[in-house]
Amino acid sequence: MTISVENLETRQVDPTKPLLEVDRLVMHYKIKAGEVSAVEDVTFTVHQGEAVGLVGESGCGKTSVALSLMRLLPNNAEYVSGQIRLDGEDLLQLTDEEMRTRRWKDIAMVFQGAMNSWNPVYRVGDQIREVLDTHFRGQMTYEQQREHMERLFAAVGLPGEMLDRYPHEFSGGMRQRAVIAMALACSPQLIIADEPTTALDVIVQDQILKELKRIQTELGMSIIYISHDIAVIAEVTDSLGVMYAGKLVEYGPTTEVFARPKHPYAYLLLKSTPSITGPRRQLAPLEGEPPDLLAPPTGCRFHPRCPFATERCAIEEPPLADIGGGHRVACWHWEQVPDLEEALLR
Amino acid sequence: MIRFLARRLVQMALLFVVFLSIVWLLLQAMPGDISDTLVGNPDIPREVRFELRQRLGLDQPLHIQYITYITNFFRGEMGVSFSRYPADVSTVIWQHLPRTIVLFLTATVFAFWLGFKSGKLIAWGRGGRSEQAFILGGVFLQTVFYPWFAIVMMWVFGFYLGWFPISRFIDARLWQGSPYDANDLFEQMILSTLLVTVVYVVGRVLIKRFATTVTMEARLRQALVLVTVGGLILFWYLHPARTYVADIAHHTVLPVVTLGLVTFGATMLLTRSAMLETLGEDYILTARAKGLPDRVIRDRHAARNAMLPVTTSLVLSLAFVIGGGIVTESVFSWPGTGQLLLQAVMVSDIPLAAGILAVTGVLALVGHLVADVLYTVLDPRIRIT
Ligand SMILES: Nc1ncnc2c1ncn2[C@@H]1O[C@H](COP(=O)(O)OP(=O)(O)O)[C@@H](O)[C@H]1O
Numbered sequence: 212m213t214i215s216v217e218n219l220e221t222r223q224v225d226p227t228k229p230l231l232e233v234d235r236l237v238m239h240y241k242i243k244a245g246e247v248s249a250v251e252d253v254t255f256t257v258h259q260g261e262a263v264g265l266v267g268e269s270g271c272g273k274t275s276v277a278l279s280l281m282r283l284l285p286n287n288a289e290y291v292s293g294q295i296r297l298d299g300e301d302l303l304q305l306t307d308e309e310m311r312t313r314r315w316k317d318i319a320m321v322f323q324g325a326m327n328s329w330n331p332v333y334r335v336g337d338q339i340r341e342v343l344d345t346h347f348r349g350q351m352t353y354e355q356q357r358e359h360m361e362r363l364f365a366a367v368g369l370p371g372e373m374l375d376r377y378p379h380e381f382s383g384g385m386r387q388r389a390v391i392a393m394a395l396a397c398s399p400q401l402i403i404a405d406e407p408t409t410a411l412d413v414i415v416q417d418q419i420l421k422e423l424k425r426i427q428t429e430l431g432m433s434i435i436y437i438s439h440d441i442a443v444i445a446e447v448t449d450s451l452g453v454m455y456a457g458k459l460v461e462y463g464p465t466t467e468v469f470a471r472p473k474h475p476y477a478y479l480l481l482k483s484t485p486s487i488t489g490p491r492r493q494l495a496p497l498e499g500e501p502p503d504l505l506a507p508p509t510g511c512r513f514h515p516r517c518p519f520a521t522e523r524c525a526i527e528e529p530p531l532a533d534i535g536g537g538h539r540v541a542c543w544h545w546e547q548v549p550d551l552e553e554a555l556l557r
Numbered sequence: 558m559i560r561f562l563a564r565r566l567v568q569m570a571l572l573f574v575v576f577l578s579i580v581w582l583l584l585q586a587m588p589g590d591i592s593d594t595l596v597g598n599p600d601i602p603r604e605v606r607f608e609l610r611q612r613l614g615l616d617q618p619l620h621i622q623y624i625t626y627i628t629n630f631f632r633g634e635m636g637v638s639f640s641r642y643p644a645d646v647s648t649v650i651w652q653h654l655p656r657t658i659v660l661f662l663t664a665t666v667f668a669f670w671l672g673f674k675s676g677k678l679i680a681w682g683r684g685g686r687s688e689q690a691f692i693l694g695g696v697f698l699q700t701v702f703y704p705w706f707a708i709v710m711m712w713v714f715g716f717y718l719g720w721f722p723i724s725r726f727i728d729a730r731l732w733q734g735s736p737y738d739a740n741d742l743f744e745q746m747i748l749s750t751l752l753v754t755v756v757y758v759v760g761r762v763l764i765k766r767f768a769t770t771v772t773m774e775a776r777l778r779q780a781l782v783l784v785t786v787g788g789l790i791l792f793w794y795l796h797p798a799r800t801y802v803a804d805i806a807h808h809t810v811l812p813v814v815t816l817g818l819v820t821f822g823a824t825m826l827l828t829r830s831a832m833l834e835t836l837g838e839d840y841i842l843t844a845r846a847k848g849l850p851d852r853v854i855r856d857r858h859a860a861r862n863a864m865l866p867v868t869t870s871l872v873l874s875l876a877f878v879i880g881g882g883i884v885t886e887s888v889f890s891w892p893g894t895g896q897l898l899l900q901a902v903m904v905s906d907i908p909l910a911a912g913i914l915a916v917t918g919v920l921a922l923v924g925h926l927v928a929d930v931l932y933t934v935l936d937p938r939i940r941i942t
């Protein structure tokens with residue numbers, strides 16, 4: 212197996228230029244019982260060539276953010292307010308048909324259920340060809356398509372003959388590699404990877420993440436990694452956002468957030484994740500579960516579970532404030548978090 | 558594939574022998590034999606009865622009879638019909654079978670085609686106002702007491718509206734002194750339709766292979782439909798027996814539609830639920846994320862996978878052939894094997910009844926084989942070795 216991205220188109224990157232700007236995005240699901248506030252006032256920017264991570268327990272709205280960006284939300288979802296700007300253009304203002312032509316060409320996605328991303332009745336190659344047929348209609352001959360797909364497969368370390376196989380003939384890891392190959396098919400500017408390796412075993416998980424990271428940097432793409440496992444994506448991202456109950460509670464350079472988390476939730480989440488690669492950490496309990504977003508807690512949504520919570524936290528919602536160096540935290544007591552460790556040890 | 562087919566054929570043959578044995582046993586369980594029924598007839602002398610027993614092999618020991626019966630069957634000889642003496646059972650069946658097959662095949666093909674299309678569309682356009690109406694109609698058709706429904710259909714369209722003839726296969730008055738034989742003409746109609754179907758299928762394959770653009774493909778497909786269907790109609794329009802053919806066709810409509818509607822309702826509901834299930838699959842979300850047009854997602858991804866359970870039901874509906882056939886054919890006095898079976902049973906024409914059952918068994922087995930092959934074509938995960 213040779214892995215080469217040399218034959219794929221690479222993009223010139225200006226890391227200071229914003230590619231995707233998510234601006235005060237609010238998205239709710241309407242259900243019989245009321246509105247689920249799944250994405251509440253989320254703001255972050257992905258620059259050219261940047262890898263951004265989103266972490267949080269399951270049910271915190273990460274997938275909802277991802278689907279919002281692609282406008283792939285279920286019918287009961289409603290964009291309440293905010294903008295999603297790709298290269299300065301608000302995706303929410305596009306018509307359905309315009310948005311359809313952007314999908315995969317500008318933003319591709321590797322799904323949470325990537326194991327089942329393949330339609331079982333078609334050959335994998337034909338399912339990739341479908342993308343080329345849609346977005347490069349009439350621009351590629353059948354042979355050129357084949358050649359291109361073989362290059363894509365080479366880039367993710369799969370032999371070209373596998374294109375003629377059916378999905379069930381692939382192992383889990385191979386299927387996921389093939390999904391990544393498909394995501395690269397139109398050289399998108401941005402890839403959203405929602406729990407791309409969650410269902411895989413640890414070794415394969417690690418391999419695939421590293422390869423994805425390498426391909427992404429070499430091709431000059433931006434990427435949004437989504438995971439509930441902070442340790443997994445800390446290794447491959449430049450910036451890291453922590454989501455809790457539909458809100459972004461902390462955002463900043465990965466090194467900062469990972470080494471010195473300032474939001475109590477980020478801190479506890481990090482401490483409660485066992486790390487296989489890093490040094491052994493003290494496991495601290497993160498008790499309870501994320502709230503029901505049909506009726507989220509008032510004030511800071513984390514306050515019922517927070518060891519620092521005061522009366523103010525239950526009433527007033529903390530803003531996502533910059534504490535320097537592009538590090539933003541939504542907590543009234545972020546300065547006390549270093550004390551948390553001591554408090555916990557006692 | 559070849560090995561699979563060979564093995565299946567052997568299996569089918571064995572299964573069929575078992576089936577035939579059961580039929581034969583049932584035959585033996587009847588008191589007396591065919592010749593007994595001739596005893597009371599003063600016109601038939603005793604010697605004839607013995608001769609008949611001898612000729613039919615009824616004087617042989619049971620196991621010899623059994624073997625003879627089975628081997629004869631495979632030679633296509635099913636004995637002599639009692640009620641239509643001296644006609645062969647096979648001749649009688651052969652006369653009636655095409656009518657039943659046409660009735661069923663047409664009704665089933667149209668019902669599945671339309672049921673699949675409408676089930677697909679209502680599942681795709683969820684929540685539309687027509688959805689409720691379709692579901693209601695589908696449930697009605699699926700659960701309705703079929704004989705009652707057939708009579709209502711006949712009353713409404715045959716009697717009240719007078720659009721279609723009420724019963725039978727041909728109009729006797731029209732055919733009086735006709736230079737044509739209804740059975741021959743009917744066979745020609747079947748053959749021409751089959752021919753056109755083959756041409757259509759080959760055409761579709763060729764179009765798929767050689768069309769370069771999507772619009773060109775759609776155009777060619779329309780042209781193909783026009784040429785084949787138009788050609789068929791034109792051929793029979795110019796045919797000298799045109800009024801007779803039209804008469805047969807006219808008689809065929811109501812039973813086909815009645816039988817078809819029931820299958821249609823079931824197929825539509827099944828397709829809808831299968832479609833709703835596939836629409837929730839991850840690969841549909843992937844297909845949408847890929848930016849594929851809605852029509853492609855609906856047809857190529859969702860509907861294609863919803864086809865699998867619908868195919869299963871198509872096979873299971875083969876079992877309906879006997880029951881549905883008897884009811885439809887009785888209500889509409891359609892002279893097919895269903896009606897024949899009913900008559901044969903009522904006058905204790907055991908050889909004929911057994912023959913019809915045996916033929917139905919063969920059809921069901923072949924249907925299952927076809928379905929199995931179809932599965933493997935539809936679903937690559939199912940392997941045949
Ligand atoms: N279609 C939907 N209708 C109503 N609520 C939904 C829907 N999809 C997700 N949710 C709710 O939105 C919240 C966020 O879900 P999700 O974005 O899947 O979180 P995550 O990906 O972080 O696990 C959860 O509370 C979930 O129950």
Ligand SMILES: [Mg+2]
Nearest residue numbers: 273274275323
């Ligand atoms: Mg998720």
